[in-house]
Amino acid sequence: MFKRFSWVFLALALVALPAVINAAGGSGGGGGGGGGVKTYEARVTGYITAIDYANGTVIVGQSYYGSGALKINSSTKISIDTANGSLDELKLNDWAECRYDYVTKVATKISVTR
DSSP states (O other), X not given: OHHHHHHHHHHHHHHHHHHHHHHTTOOOOTTTOOOOOOOOEEEEEEEEEEXXXXXXXXXXXXXXXXXXXXXXXXXXXXXXXXXXXXXXXXXXXXXXXXXXXXTTOBEEEEEEEO
């Protein structure tokens, strides 16, 4: 009796499995779609140790902090002592707090305190 019950249970589980797998996706719902890739925002704080003005990159802290070179693009917000700034205004040894996309290493915000 127990063997027969376990086979029936297994058969029902296999029949229900595709419905569970298909239910996981769902639709984006209202409000303009969705489904964008979620980014992981990382942060690093330290002194700016290198600046490449031509290629738009900065290094904050030493390499053992794991930050590497952060890329700066047109959407990167730069502030210097709470005022709007630009890449050209950054200097070596500025104290910076940076937010960046962990995967792409593109800086989203750089706040410098002098």
